[in-house]
Amino acid sequence: MPSLQEVLRGLQPFETRGDVLREITGIQYDSRQVAPGNLFVCIPGLKTDGHNFVPQAVAAGAVALLVERDVATDQGVAVVKVADTRKALPVVASNFYGAPSRDLRVIGVTGTNGKTTTTHLVAAILEEAGFPVGLIGTLYARWGGVQEAIANTTPESVDLERFFHKVRREGGKYVVMEVSSHALDLGRVDQIDFDVALFTNLTQDHLDYHHTLEDYLRAKLVLFRMLDGSRGKLAVINADDPHSSDFSRAARCRT
Missing domain, CATH: 3.40.1390.10 (MurE/MurF, N-terminal domain)
Structure with missing residues (x-):
C-alpha cells in the first residue's frame, strides 16, 4: 500500500x-x-x-x-x-x-443524446474483435461479464480509478465510457488519460445545472481539450451538429 x-x-x-x-x-x-x-x-x-x-x-x-x-x-x-x-x-x-488509465485504451463518449447506444456499440465491436472491454455508463459499469449499478452516468473519480485498476489488473485492454457534462465540470475525469473522444450532438439539456447552453457547451469541450496531440489520439465528431466546429477546434489531435 x-x-x-x-x-x-x-x-x-x-x-x-x-x-x-x-x-x-x-x-x-x-x-x-x-x-x-x-x-x-x-x-x-x-x-x-x-x-x-x-x-x-x-x-x-x-x-x-x-x-x-x-x-x-x-x-x-x-x-x-x-x-x-x-x-x-x-x-x-x-x-x-497507480494511474491505471495510462495502461489502457480509453474511449470517452459525450453529447446530449446517444451516449449509451454509442458506448454499447463501440464495446460490442471491440469485444467481437477479441479485446477485453470495460464499459461505464448510465445503466451500469460492466467488466468480465459482471454488471454493477452506479449512481451517476460518470462515477466519482475514486470509483473510476478503482474500476480502471481492476480492468488493468485482470488483463483488460479497453474501457469505453460515457462522459457527462456534470463529470467534466466537477473534474471527475481530470486524471483519466483518454485516447479517443467522441461527440454525438448538443441540444438544450441539463440547463438546471449549467444555466446556459454556452456553459453546457464549455463543459463538453473539456473532454476534447484533454486530447494532447500524442500519437494515436483521436477525436470523432458528428459533423452534422451545428457545434461540430467548436469540438474540432478544441481537439489537438487527428479528427
Missing part, C-alpha cells in the same frame, strides 16, 4: 499535520464507506459537507483527512489542508491506484 506522502504526490497542500509516511489502505469521500487505514476526503457538496462527517470517518478507522477548512480531530489522525478538495480528489485517487 502507498504512503500518504505518495498519495499526495502532485498536490500543493499548504498545511500538513501528522505522519505523512503512514500507509493508506484506501480513499473514501463517503464517511459510511470508510474502512481502517483509509484517507477520508472531505468534499463540500450541494446538500451536505464532508467536513461535517469527520467524527464518523475517524470512528470508522480513517487515519488521514484531506480538508479545505480546519477540523477538530484526534491527534493521531494526519490532516492535509488544500485549497479545493474536489480538485484534489482525482489526483490522490490516481496516485493511489
Whole structure:
C-alpha cells in the first residue's frame, strides 16, 4: 500500500499535520464507506459537507483527512489542508491506484443524446474483435461479464480509478465510457488519460445545472481539450451538429 506522502504526490497542500509516511489502505469521500487505514476526503457538496462527517470517518478507522477548512480531530489522525478538495480528489485517487488509465485504451463518449447506444456499440465491436472491454455508463459499469449499478452516468473519480485498476489488473485492454457534462465540470475525469473522444450532438439539456447552453457547451469541450496531440489520439465528431466546429477546434489531435 502507498504512503500518504505518495498519495499526495502532485498536490500543493499548504498545511500538513501528522505522519505523512503512514500507509493508506484506501480513499473514501463517503464517511459510511470508510474502512481502517483509509484517507477520508472531505468534499463540500450541494446538500451536505464532508467536513461535517469527520467524527464518523475517524470512528470508522480513517487515519488521514484531506480538508479545505480546519477540523477538530484526534491527534493521531494526519490532516492535509488544500485549497479545493474536489480538485484534489482525482489526483490522490490516481496516485493511489497507480494511474491505471495510462495502461489502457480509453474511449470517452459525450453529447446530449446517444451516449449509451454509442458506448454499447463501440464495446460490442471491440469485444467481437477479441479485446477485453470495460464499459461505464448510465445503466451500469460492466467488466468480465459482471454488471454493477452506479449512481451517476460518470462515477466519482475514486470509483473510476478503482474500476480502471481492476480492468488493468485482470488483463483488460479497453474501457469505453460515457462522459457527462456534470463529470467534466466537477473534474471527475481530470486524471483519466483518454485516447479517443467522441461527440454525438448538443441540444438544450441539463440547463438546471449549467444555466446556459454556452456553459453546457464549455463543459463538453473539456473532454476534447484533454486530447494532447500524442500519437494515436483521436477525436470523432458528428459533423452534422451545428457545434461540430467548436469540438474540432478544441481537439489537438487527428479528427
